[in-house]
Amino acid sequence: MKGLRQRILNGMLEHGIAMEYAEKIYQTIVGFSSYGFPESHAASFALLTYASCYIKQHHPDLFVCSLLNSQPMGFYSPRALIDDAKRHGVRFFDVCIQSSDWDCKPSVHKPLALRLGFNSLYGVPKQEVLKMLEERQRHGAFKDLKDLVRRCPFLRRQTLLKFATAGALKSFQMEPRLAAWKIMSLNINPQSLFFTQSEEGHSQQLLPHEGDWDFIEREYQSKGFSIHRHPMDLFRKQLDQERPRSLRAKDLKRTPGGRNLSIAGLLALHQRPPTAKGFSFLTMEDETGSFNVILTPDIYEKYRLDLVFYPLLKIHGRIEKKSGVIHIKDQHLEPLKPPQTA
Template identity: 35%
Template sequence: MYASAWLKYHFPAAFACALLANQPMGFYSPLSLVSDARRHGVRVRGVDVNASGARPGLEPYRGPTPAPPLTAGRPQPAIRLGLETVRGIGTPQAEAIVAGQPYAGLEDFARRTGLPAPVLEALATAGAFDCFGLTRRQALWSAGAFAGISAELLPGTTPGTEAPELPGMSPVEETIADLWATGTSATSHPLQHLRAHLERGGALSAAQLPDVPAGRAVVVGGLVTHRQRPPTAGGVLFLSLEDETGLIKVICNRPVWESQRRTALDRAGLLVHGHIERDRGATNLIATRLTPLRIGL
């Protein structure tokens, strides 16, 4: 545990990349790992058919400032998500794509890889064709036309590949597209799009809870990352919620979660009412009421 903590502190990009490259494993989902890395100053880049490896890798930092972010006094590289994260792509297909890099355009990519329409569309949804100067909607339009392209056709003669003028995806739509296509997002978290709505309802973020006095009643909202009900806990249900600022530890005593069993055990997002508890420096939320968080993005 000490070695892991040392690596995460001194080399957060490499540490997070190693965890992502060895999924499925451990306690946290790729979305949680990527969100945590971003909160610690690590730049994460999305899938790119000309830049991604089969699995996540590290790249030199290229950003708006000439110097890369520093952690523990060390410059940090960026994480590039791997092709294996895209829906429908296995290791052989990802390695074949990497072997053919670089590609001149979407038609060249489709012709040389021979991937079926669902995989091309998943790559387009993930923004993997941005390197060709295409928006995600333009790439989705063209991907279907290029799928199964015949080698007998001359390049540039495939009909129906030029997309009409299409509006770009909104930030919310891009987050949904990322989650559908890869299970994570390099640039956003679903809860950040709900923050204004949550604040209007008086909900606090994970980052605000350490400043709240013990015993005060609060409400929080987040995605449920873990549910645990160990036999030794006397019927207590432990929940972990995640928002765009961090993780929230929630303790649900038996009367609370049993009276709201379906909400506690089945919902992907929750609004939790409760009061703050401090335990040896840790901040917990003792739940008194659970309601579904309807993420109607």
């Protein structure tokens, strides 16, 4: 500001402002410059960035736990946050009717580990869950499914089915499909003479086997992610056998720029800013990390319906590297269909 003082004062004097008043205006500007934009914004964002980086580096479990409990927010989905945390050594335990709270929480007994909360499940009413947790706190763990229904008659069948589908009832020694089958046959009307009794109309042995793809599909339908497997795991054997072989996200750092390649992944984010002259930007992910894809306007128009209906895609394009930034300029994409053998 000292270097600008005389210039500012001369300009005001030329416009008929008295020297005394011009000096007061200048001092006001000097005062604002010590805390005003952009220094204050830069300092505050730098502090937030430093604190976030420190916590993520030294306490990654607490960092991701806080972000998961603050959803919906930010740029990254819970799936992306969880996958990144797992790559940094954080372990996750699934939602459990006996151990989970509403929020995700750090594991008491295991370092760098989180227990997912009921807030991770799609469409579960918070008030019902909180009443159930209060009952569990007062009278202890639930013995079995009938005990849960008997002590929590306010739980709707739809809520119980969401628990079952997410695998939250495994402590009752029931896999998710069996738990859902039992819930559908259970009388949950507390006014009924047959409350908590089952109508055993079909043998549980007739329940179809849950294949790998069925498992992934159920996980994503109930939570939007899986802590057990990434969908690309099911395609990897097939992709490794193709020629040319599809790369993984982790392979891109050592792949020379300008090379044509194939790579497949799950569509995590699609952006098409109005200021980008029709270009689209994809963030894709596989079991090893994430990568960015640029679509030219003509490529986007050609494949825009695939981007809507097929979240798993195989990309054929050219890798470009500049100033440490890696992206793939897409030339062709194709949907990945669920593996027939999974």
